[in-house]
Amino acid sequence: MEIDLIFKIAAVGIIITILNQVLVRSGREEQATMTTLAGLVVVLMLVAQRISELFSLVKNLFNF
Amino acid sequence: MNSYLKLSAVAVTAAIAALTLRRRVPELAILAVIAGCCICGGLLLEIVSPILTFAKQLYEKTGLSSELLSPLMKSAGIGIVTQISASICLDAGESALAKLAELGGMLLCLYVSLPLLTAVLQLIGRLAGTS
Numbered sequence: 001m002e003i004d005l006i007f008k009i010a011a012v013g014i015i016i017t018i019l020n021q022v023l024v025r026s027g028r029e030e031q032a033t034m035t036t037l038a039g040l041v042v043v044l045m046l047v048a049q050r051i052s053e054l055f056s057l058v059k060n061l062f063n064f
Numbered sequence: 065m066n067s068y069l070k071l072s073a074v075a076v077t078a079a080i081a082a083l084t085l086r087r088r089v090p091e092l093a094i095l096a097v098i099a100g101c102c103i104c105g106g107l108l109l110e111i112v113s114p115i116l117t118f119a120k121q122l123y124e125k126t127g128l129s130s131e132l133l134s135p136l137m138k139s140a141g142i143g144i145v146t147q148i149s150a151s152i153c154l155d156a157g158e159s160a161l162a163k164l165a166e167l168g169g170m171l172l173c174l175y176v177s178l179p180l181l182t183a184v185l186q187l188i189g190r191l192a193g194t195s
Binding site: 002003005006007009010012013014016017020036039040043044046047050051053054055057058059061062063064 | 081092116
């Protein structure tokens with residue numbers, strides 16, 4: 001299902017928020033930043049695939 | 065109708081997800097918006113595909129060369145991609161990038177219309193030459 005992607009991104013965001021809070025409270029701010037960046041990279045990889053599919057669909061439909 | 069209902073549902077879900085993430089992890093909010101746009105874009109193109117097929121059939125009945133239809137179709141596709149990318153840049157607060165995306169779209173539309181413009185110039189030249 002296509003809508004699963006949105007839920008995955010929201011879930012990753014909430015997990016990052018929780019981990020961020022836990023790491024910042026225990027004084028590990030660099031690790032908190034790295035966790036956020038890792039989450040960003042994971043979501044970016046999920047989204048990049050979809051962007052590529054959209055652009056190939058546009059190319060096929062409009063005779064590029 | 066089903067595709068359109070799916071599109072509305074995905075758009076609203078993505079908006080809610082973006083709102084939830086905006087204060088906590090703002091970068092993921094814009095990625096949620098991009099993901100929503102990609103899914104909705106795919107569903108939209110599914111809806112528009114029969115309309116495009118009908119337009120092509122209608123055009124074939126006119127008897128004109130298919131090379132003349134190509135710039136029109138390409139411009140429509142470029143317009144869609146430009147609108148989506150410029151709006152996403154604006155949502156992310158980057159109006160300069162949005163303007164550049166729009167400018168790129170305009171210039172690309174002009175570029176794909178060049179064969180058409182060349183044909184018009186040649187026709188004018190022939191008419192001016194004969195008259």
